[in-house]
Amino acid sequence: MPSKPPEKQPPKKQPPKTSINGKNRQATLANPLSRFLAKWWKAPGIVIGAGATVLAYSVLIPDVTLSVYNTREPTQPMETHFLISNNNPILSIYKVRYNCQLSKMQAPQGPLNVLQYSRAGLDQIEIISSKGTYSIYCGGFLAGQYREQFIPKEILTALNRAVLKIDLHFQPLFFWPWWVTEKSFVFSLTRDTQNNAQWLPVSP
Numbered sequence: 001m002p003s004k005p006p007e008k009q010p011p012k013k014q015p016p017k018t019s020i021n022g023k024n025r026q027a028t029l030a031n032p033l034s035r036f037l038a039k040w041w042k043a044p045g046i047v048i049g050a051g052a053t054v055l056a057y058s059v060l061i062p063d064v065t066l067s068v069y070n071t072r073e074p075t076q077p078m079e080t081h082f083l084i085s086n087n088n089p090i091l092s093i094y095k096v097r098y099n100c101q102l103s104k105m106q107a108p109q110g111p112l113n114v115l116q117y118s119r120a121g122l123d124q125i126e127i128i129s130s131k132g133t134y135s136i137y138c139g140g141f142l143a144g145q146y147r148e149q150f151i152p153k154e155i156l157t158a159l160n161r162a163v164l165k166i167d168l169h170f171q172p173l174f175f176w177p178w179w180v181t182e183k184s185f186v187f188s189l190t191r192d193t194q195n196n197a198q199w200l201p202v203s204p
Contacts, residue, residue, distance in 0.1 A: 077197035078139035100138035
């Protein structure tokens with residue numbers, strides 16, 4: 001007698017597929033590489049965008065500093081020269097002006113009865129190139145007829161203590177004439193054991 005054909009087995013039931021956030025969980029769990037790539041495929045774009053932002057900030061934001069440069073007469077504080085440095089790697093700064101202001105002055109005979117003594121720089125620096133520097137001199141216009149009107153020369157050159165504030169005004173971009181930036185730098189006068197004048201930077 002012919003043998004009976006084997007009975008067909010009922011198909012196995014597949015586990016129900018669940019979804020998380022509209023995605024098939026079973027397919028996602030079956031391919032960890034796909035899950036990883038789906039999670040991090042935007043990372044290069046994020047890195048590039050962050051790098052572009054940092055680069056634009058470093059280029060467009062002016063980086064200007066002021067420091068003590070040298071002196072003609074070490075014992076005379078108003079003979080000190082200061083150095084403006086444009087640290088921007090690409091862009092120049094334009095139409096640079098500066099103002100020097102003395103306060104809290106003390107001479108050998110005691111404090112001076114002058115609250116402030118200032119004068120703006122008469123010359124305008126047309127341009128300081130990227131990575132360029134320029135030397136300024138407060139004594140040049142705090143001297144002569146302006147100095148004699150307020151404080152005698154002998155007293156001003158013999159100051160033991162004083163605070164010097166230098167304000168810089170400049171235009172960061174040539175094609176944006178309405179964008180004028182101001183930065184202030186403050187230095188405190190002291191003297192060393194050899195009576196040489198030293199201007200030390202302090203916070204504005």
